[in-house]
Amino acid sequence: xxxxxxxxxxxxxxxxxxxxxxxxxxxxxxxxSSADFSADSEGDVKWYTDLNSAISEAQxxxxxxxxxxxxxxxxxxQQLESDTLSNPQVQQKLAQGYVAVKIDSDxxxxxxxxxxxxxxxxxxxxxxxxxEIKKLIGYQSPDQLLSSI
Numbered sequence: 001x002x003x004x005x006x007x008x009x010x011x012x013x014x015x016x017x018x019x020x021x022x023x024x025x026x027x028x029x030x031x032x033s034s035a036d037f038s039a040d041s042e043g044d045v046k047w048y049t050d051l052n053s054a055i056s057e058a059q060x061x062x063x064x065x066x067x068x069x070x071x072x073x074x075x076x077x078q079q080l081e082s083d084t085l086s087n088p089q090v091q092q093k094l095a096q097g098y099v100a101v102k103i104d105s106d107x108x109x110x111x112x113x114x115x116x117x118x119x120x121x122x123x124x125x126x127x128x129x130x131x132e133i134k135k136l137i138g139y140q141s142p143d144q145l146l147s148s149i
Contacts, residue, residue: 054101058128
């Protein structure tokens with residue numbers, strides 16, 4: 001039988017778990033198909049959430065595409081987002097040289113299958129037509145990513 005102290009601890013753990021899930025879900029849950037997640041300062045990355053929009057922009061600007069396949073439930077995806085994609089050097093390189101797109105693998109299973117995304121996160125560098133140039137699977141630190149792109 002649970003005593004009152006153990007019951008309080010159990011309730012606190014459940015609340016923390018539920019709040020964490022809500023935070024993770026909302027950080028990747030964007031319903032606007034061409035939305036950007038950029039801040040207002042210069043050099044920030046404009047993030048598309050629709051690959052077709054990113055391809056259209058890449059063709060206009062003659063830039064390659066930097067596609068991140070992820071999911072809201074994926075801890076390594078969250079770490080990539082918070083540690084790597086928010087890094088100032090990474091942001092500068094992406095803003096200058098790429099059209100960036102974040103693809104929710106759960107919402108786009110056919111796209112994930114098309115690009116053979118079997119582990120998350122997966123970063124795919126594509127040409128302006130959407131053809132794969134390079135694939136990086138799993139968490140990438142800022143230094144790892146910068147040396148790979």
